[in-house]
Amino acid sequence: KTKMAPASSALKYAPTDDVVVVEKEEEEEEELILAGRVPPVPLIEGWLPGGNAELDGGGGGDDPSTTIVPMDARALSQMEREVLARVRTHYEEVLLGGDDDGPAFDNLPEEMVCRVLRTMMKRHSDKPRDVPIQTAEMLMATLKWRKSIDADSLITRTLEHTAEYHGGWPTRVLYATDKHGRMLVYDSIASIDSEYLRMISPEEVELLHAQLLECISIERRRRCAMSPARMRVYSHLHILDLEGFSLVDAMKEHVLRTCKTIFGLSKRHFTGCVYKIYIVNCPLAFYVMWNVLAPWLPHDTIAKIRFIRGSGIDELGRDEGVDRSSLPAWMGATPRGMPMVGGDERNGLLVSDLVASERQRRHHAQ
Structure with missing residues (x-):
């Protein structure tokens, strides 16, 4: 039928x-x-x-x-x-x-x-x-x-270890977009506290990261619907800032386990959500870890990745049409000084805050 x-x-x-x-x-x-x-x-x-x-x-x-x-x-x-x-x-x-x-x-x-x-x-x-x-x-x-x-209601649920997960890996959605209106999602290695991740099982990581990706998708669709042209956008750009990268910390078992779980989830159930991945401030030491990570990724995902020694601001502007003035002032500076709340609207919003506001919005809509 x-x-x-x-x-x-x-x-x-x-x-x-x-x-x-x-x-x-x-x-x-x-x-x-x-x-x-x-x-x-x-x-x-x-x-x-x-x-x-x-x-x-x-x-x-x-x-x-x-x-x-x-x-x-x-x-x-x-x-x-x-x-x-x-x-x-x-x-x-x-x-x-x-x-x-x-x-x-x-x-x-x-x-x-x-x-x-x-x-x-x-x-x-x-x-x-x-x-x-x-x-x-x-x-x-x-x-x-x-x-x-029950993915459709996942955003409304308070999951165990939510605070630890988002505290250990604070992902941010910037207000800047590329020339086609794609959102920029930003992760900073310097802001990650890997010890928070030690207490979370792979099964919990998968559910928590699924909630994060669902929230990013909802925010993307909301921006599309509210734009004057009601643009269709199905993917986002992801920026991974490696300023402050420590090979010793990155190669810890629970960190690699978390990365493997996240990559597997994206590959199986959120394929095509990322348009390109910019790995910026990339030190030579990272390539040691990359030899471990690369086999977990399909070749089409690897083809989307750009390794950049600098901040990536010039490349984002030249190749993706990102307005430099729309990027946070701390991009290109030391990410450890990145504000986590308030301040310049160019800083964007933490995904944990987006999850909380989306949950509240749905509660009031019922």
Whole structure:
């Protein structure tokens, strides 16, 4: 049986052929998004056939510098649609079978489908026949995993060791964006207290990091919906600042265990969420640790990583179109002096604060 998501539930920046802007619907939609009650953009009838000239920037082609829509969020190409048709067949006939209560393919989040399909086409480019099977299986596995942990309500739950996890690894979402509106997510090695991580099991780390990634996704979608162009953005840039890196601390068993758990979770269930990873202030000593980390990452993820000896400010401006004036003043300085609360709005917000405000927002919306 085919279960089709109602068109009214789709956000207006979804890749459809006909984009109809209705002020009342947008206002209601925005309220739902701000209340945290809108899931990732669902598939809607008509989103597959062809691109959207208006949203693609009018003749942008495949050059990301000439389109207002990021390449990873654009409507599927003819080749991608052909592959997706085979994904659907494997999903419905092999994985779903006669299970009428299973997640119907047409109800899969459009954002997830685009990300997984495009990642699998890169990851298995040497074996294109495997792409439909691998894509369908990853989609099904992710849906089952999300159901098992009740991912849609994960942001509302107070998890054990939340304070220790966010205190030990304080991730920050900056207000700066790249030229396509992608958020910048920032981690500083100097701000990480690895001793906090010692008391947290891999299972707890996975749940806590899933909550973090869910929060980042919600914030990304909220910014998209509130932007004047209601832009489609499916990924973010991640900056890892290694100023203050200590090889002795980094190679501790519980630190490597945490890294392995985080990488595994992102690979299995949040694939394609990161557009590029900038590892800045990168010392030579880090490459010793990199030899341990690299085998845990798929080649398509490794291809997204840039190692930079300096602060990365020039590269972010030149290559990603990030406005230098929108970056925090402490980028390029000593991160140990980075403010954790208050101050310049360019500092952004800690993910732990975003989680707390999202939980409060949903509580008031009930």
